[in-house]
Amino acid sequence: xxxxxxxxxxxxxxxxxxHAFESNPxxxxxxxxxxxxxxxxxxxxxxxxxxxxxxxxVARFWRMRQKQVLFPMAFHVTGAPVVGISKxxxxxxxxxxxxxxxxxxxPQNILDKFTDPLTIVRHFADEYxxxxxSCGLSIDWRRRFITVDPTYSKFIEWQWxxxxxxxxxxxxxxxxxxxxxxxxxxxxxxxLEGDKAEVIKFTLVMFRFGDAFIPCATLRPExxxxxxxxxxxxxxxxxxxxxxxxxxxxxxxxxxxxxxxxHTVEVTGEIRGSDLVGKxxxxxLCGEVPILPAPFVDPDMASGxxxxxxxxxxxxxxxxxxxxxxxxxxxxxxxxxxxxxxxGEIPAQYAVEKAGIQNQMDSRMxxxxxxxxxxEFSKGKLFDKYGGKPVRVAREEVAELMQQKYDSVVMYxxxxxxxxxxxxxxxxxxxxxxxxxxxYGDPAWKQEVQDHLDTMALVPTEVRTEFDRTIxxxxxxxxxxxxxxxxxxxWDPAQLIEPLSDSTVYMAYYTIAHKIREIEPKxxxxxxxxxIFLGKESEDLPEKKKxxxxxxxxxxxxxxxxxxxAKDLISNHLTFQLFHHCTVFAGQKDKLPKGxxxxxxxxxxxxxxxxxxxxxxxLEDAVKEFGGDTVRMFLMGSAEPWQDFDxxxxxxLSTKKQIERFYNTVxxxxxxxxxxxxxxxxxxxxxxxxxxxxxxxxxNFQTRQALQEAYFGIETDLKWYRRRLPKDCDGSRELHDxxxxxxxxxxxxxxxxxxxxxxxxxxxxxxxxxxxxxADAKLVSPKIELAEExxxxxxxxxESIVKxxxxxxxxxxxxxxxxxxxxxxxxxxxAEDKNTVIKEIMKDESMRKRGKETTDTTKQCTTLxxxxxxxxxxxxxQDPINEKAVFDAAKGFLEHEFGVPVHVVMxxxxxxxxxxxxxxxxxxxxxx
Ligand SMILES: [Zn+2]
Numbered sequence: 015x016x017x018x019x020x021x022x023x024x025x026x027x028x029x030x031x032x033h034a035f036e037s038n039p040x041x042x043x044x045x046x047x048x049x050x051x052x053x054x055x056x057x058x059x060x061x062x063x064x065x066x067x068x069x070x071x072v073a074r075f076w077r078m079r080q081k082q083v084l085f086p087m088a089f090h091v092t093g094a095p096v097v098g099i100s101k102x103x104x105x106x107x108x109x110x111x112x113x114x115x116x117x118x119x120x121p122q123n124i125l126d127k128f129t130d131p132l133t134i135v136r137h138f139a140d141e142y143x144x145x146x147x148s149c150g151l152s153i154d155w156r157r158r159f160i161t162v163d164p165t166y167s168k169f170i171e172w173q174w175x176x177x178x179x180x181x182x183x184x185x186x187x188x189x190x191x192x193x194x195x196x197x198x199x200x201x202x203x204x205x206l207e208g209d210k211a212e213v214i215k216f217t218l219v220m221f222r223f224g225d226a227f228i229p230c231a232t233l234r235p236e237x238x239x240x241x242x243x244x245x246x247x248x249x250x251x252x253x254x255x256x257x258x259x260x261x262x263x264x265x266x267x268x269x270x271x272x273x274x275x276x277h278t279v280e281v282t283g284e285i286r287g288s289d290l291v292g293k294x295x296x297x298x299l300c301g302e303v304p305i306l307p308a309p310f311v312d313p314d315m316a317s318g319x320x321x322x323x324x325x326x327x328x329x330x331x332x333x334x335x336x337x338x339x340x341x342x343x344x345x346x347x348x349x350x351x352x353x354x355x356x357x358g359e360i361p362a363q364y365a366v367e368k369a370g371i372q373n374q375m376d377s378r379m380x381x382x383x384x385x386x387x388x389x390e391f392s393k394g395k396l397f398d399k400y401g402g403k404p405v406r407v408a409r410e411e412v413a414e415l416m417q418q419k420y421d422s423v424v425m426y427x428x429x430x431x432x433x434x435x436x437x438x439x440x441x442x443x444x445x446x447x448x449x450x451x452x453x454y455g456d457p458a459w460k461q462e463v464q465d466h467l468d469t470m471a472l473v474p475t476e477v478r479t480e481f482d483r484t485i486x487x488x489x490x491x492x493x494x495x496x497x498x499x500x501x502x503x504x505w506d507p508a509q510l511i512e513p514l515s516d517s518t519v520y521m522a523y524y525t526i527a528h529k530i531r532e533i534e535p536k537x538x539x540x541x542x543x544x545x546i547f548l549g550k551e552s553e554d555l556p557e558k559k560k561x562x563x564x565x566x567x568x569x570x571x572x573x574x575x576x577x578x579x580a581k582d583l584i585s586n587h588l589t590f591q592l593f594h595h596c597t598v599f600a601g602q603k604d605k606l607p608k609g610x611x612x613x614x615x616x617x618x619x620x621x622x623x624x625x626x627x628x629x630x631x632x633l634e635d636a637v638k639e640f641g642g643d644t645v646r647m648f649l650m651g652s653a654e655p656w657q658d659f660d661x662x663x664x665x666x667l668s669t670k671k672q673i674e675r676f677y678n679t680v681x682x683x684x685x686x687x688x689x690x691x692x693x694x695x696x697x698x699x700x701x702x703x704x705x706x707x708x709x710x711x712x713x714n715f716q717t718r719q720a721l722q723e724a725y726f727g728i729e730t731d732l733k734w735y736r737r738r739l740p741k742d743c744d745g746s747r748e749l750h751d752x753x754x755x756x757x758x759x760x761x762x763x764x765x766x767x768x769x770x771x772x773x774x775x776x777x778x779x780x781x782x783x784x785x786x787x788x789a790d791a792k793l794v795s796p797k798i799e800l801a802e803e804x805x806x807x808x809x810x811x812x813e814s815i816v817k818x819x820x821x822x823x824x825x826x827x828x829x830x831x832x833x834x835x836x837x838x839x840x841x842x843x844x845a846e847d848k849n850t851v852i853k854e855i856m857k858d859e860s861m862r863k864r865g866k867e868t869t870d871t872t873k874q875c876t877t878l879x880x881x882x883x884x885x886x887x888x889x890x891x892q893d894p895i896n897e898k899a900v901f902d903a904a905k906g907f908l909e910h911e912f913g914v915p916v917h918v919v920m921x922x923x924x925x926x927x928x929x930x931x932x933x934x935x936x937x938x939x940x941x942x
Pocket of ligand 1: 193194195196435436437438439
């Protein structure tokens with residue numbers, strides 16, 4: 015008998031699978047699934063493993079369901095990160111070299127060539143393919159491409175022509191997130207930190223300081239009337255600058271930022287914060303106020319100076335109170351200027367005192383600030399002496415006035431910090447001119463996407479609200495970059511289409527990726543793609559025969575059925591692709607995506623996996639150490655795809671033992687030759703249920719639930735089955751069929767072991783294409799299952815009693831409940847109102863006669879029914895079993911199990927007081 019040897023099985027299977035998963039249009043119904051393609055700039059870890067194994071399990075399942083399945087893969091190499099990596103390697107950056115040499119184990123002779131960014135992505139694309147194959151991914155590799163292939167660029171140009179023609183691509187000046195090191199706008203996935211930060215427009219209020227200005231950023235310019243002082247950080251050295259020719263004092267960071275926002279900035283000197291403290295500044299709308307010291311002022315926030323409005327800003331109020339508690343600046347009083355109902359004379363003071371806040375560090379300060387700001391905005395009114403207008407009106411007017419009369423300018427800044435680029439540099443807000451945008455802010459476009467999303471299948475269903483939110487929250491998107499790899503922007507060839515914008519319709523490209531290569535890129539005009547994807551005829555199309563073959567592929571496969579991706583891509587990629595599909599395939603609703611499955615995150619020993627922090631377990635190492643099937647089964651069984659999973663080596667090891675146990679069991683029983691017994695009927699009946707439940711779970715992408723049924727469910731049944739076999743029997747010849755079903759149910763999860771066992775079972779062809787088992791309703795017998803369940807529960811009861819009394823039993827008596835107790839049991843189970851059921855039972859004269867016995871039994875049966883699973887109670891009511899017959903038939907089995915004589919009697923004949931406790935489905939057990 016061949017031994018369990020995962021690596022040998024893997025070798026065998028890889029040989030059989032070469033080209034096996036290349037998929038072409040056929041007469042079968044198609045199933046097209048795809049997964050967000052990887053950016054191959056490093057080695058894969060086990061977290062990536064799950065991302066690709068889930069769709070593989072699904073692909074394998076539907077293939078066995080006899081669908082024509084397409085599961086393609088490509089590599090996303092567009093963008094700047096890999097350019098940065100190659101630069102750092104060229105500069106001999108020790109940290110980067112360590113990562114690539116030691117963690118990713120790139121051989122030195124290859125690492126030397128990593129100064130070329132394309133070499134990096136080509137190397138890792140090959141590595142990805144190798145490792146994905148080692149995990150048994152059933153991918154059609156003929157369709158592999160990278161996003162800088164010339165043919166792919168032609169496809170992107172075509173896609174963008176449609177976006178442009180639809181009016182979704184515009185040019186303008188816009189504030190964008192920008193990295194001054196990369197000299198590039200920064201997208202979500204170029205960020206190490208701060209991906210939730212938004213760009214906010216501030217008004218700089220210009221305070222006069224001698225002949226210079228000190229600007230303070232505010233979102234509430236109307237509060238100028240209540241300014242009592244400025245705050246400067248005494249420990250910061252500020253910069254004296256000339257901004258557009260005028261002298262200003264700001265933090266050094268602010269000087270740098272303002273230079274990125276359409277100003278010329280010249281640094282002329284510096285001044286210490288401590289030298290500013292105590293000096294006076296003035297503004298026409300608030301008069302002369304002093305500068306006070308405040309260590310909390312962050313030089314990296316806006317201008318680095320803050321105007322203080324203690325009557326309306328809780329932070330300012332507390333900072334002032336702290337100083338005054340030390341006896342300083344006693345002459346300063348908060349100046350209220352806004353009346354807002356429910357917040358007293360001085361709103362900030364009122365709220366802080368009401369909440370009992372002691373100091374600035376109180377964690378409730380941010381929430382309190384938000385509360386006052388929104389109360390004042392929604393229902394606040396300025397005092398009459400300041401114009402008497404509602405805050406929401408006055409705010410705009412004051413901002414206007416300040417810009418026209420009082421030298422104010424606008425400054426853009428993030429609403430949270432820090433925002434850090436992948437290169438390690440702080441990201442700034444820059445106003446880009448000649449910047450191109452995708453108009454995701456356009457409500458009409460949003461509505462198109464919303465209408466389509468409403469028709470899509472989303473798994474799990476909870477993600478729908480997040481998609482809805484993203485559609486309406488998205489703003490115009492800077493879609494070009496100046497540095498990196500990618501397709502040239504057709505309307506400005508000095509710029510490139512950025513990475514998230516060139517990977518939105520490539521699922522359609524997969525359908526033709528292997529064929530389009532046969533045509534020279536320069537022939538691939540937009541008309542060619544219009545023909546392939548939209549069926550638009552035009553004159554002089556080249557290579558018509560090849561185009562027709564591609565059109566056929568596209569029509570066969572598209573739209574895709576499901577797209578798989580991690581949940582952090584909902585807020586960008588997964589939603590972007592819907593916008594693009596809606597435009598490119600406008601008027602062709604039957605070509606729009608049908609469904610999406612969104613994954614949870616991966617943890618390693620309880621902590622988030624992160625390559626940059628070194629907290630990863632490489633997928634290749636996992637496959638080598640535990641075997642491909644083990645990695646797959648662990649990742650699929652430890653959590654449902656949308657839940658977070660935690661990789662722990664000790665648990666993975668026990669998964670390997672489970673596969674070995676499965677293998678050995680199949681090998682032991684597959685050639686059993688005995689005659690079928692009664693218990694074979696039970697096993698068959700149970701198997702139908704496991705088939706049905708595994709199938710249903712996989713149709714719903716519940717990999718964990720499916721494994722529970724297909725692995726543990728059947729294993730547990732088999733254990734009981736083998737226990738119930740007569741002494742002289744190893745199992746019936748029908749076990750061979752069970753093995754065939756069992757191996758097929760597990761094949762999507764452990765395909766290497768599956769292929770090997772399929773051969774051992776003399777199955778036809780590859781198990782990867784073998785028909786998925788179908789539950790046969792004719793083989794299901796609830797009555798047989800019920801009888802077996804009664805027996806199994808009774809055996810368990812006996813075992814626990816024997817353990818409890820710690821005596822070697824001499825004989826066991828099983829006393830069965832009389833028919834009148836069964837009657838009570840059924841009445842309760844059927845009753846809608848369990849509280850009045852006793853009345854109903856007492857209507858029967860014979861029950862009334864039993865008196866207390868009846869009420870006691872009613873209580874006991876009610877408790878029992880609560881404890882029994884519904885799948886037991888329901889058939890017991892409909893079609894009761896004969897308990898006596900069940901135990902009489904099992905007498906031999908029980909005597910063998912416990913090694914003592916077993917008596918089966920009706921409780922009333924037992925002559926033992928304990929026998930009277932017998933209940934339906936729970937006989938009394940008397941041990942002597
Ligand atoms: Zn950068």
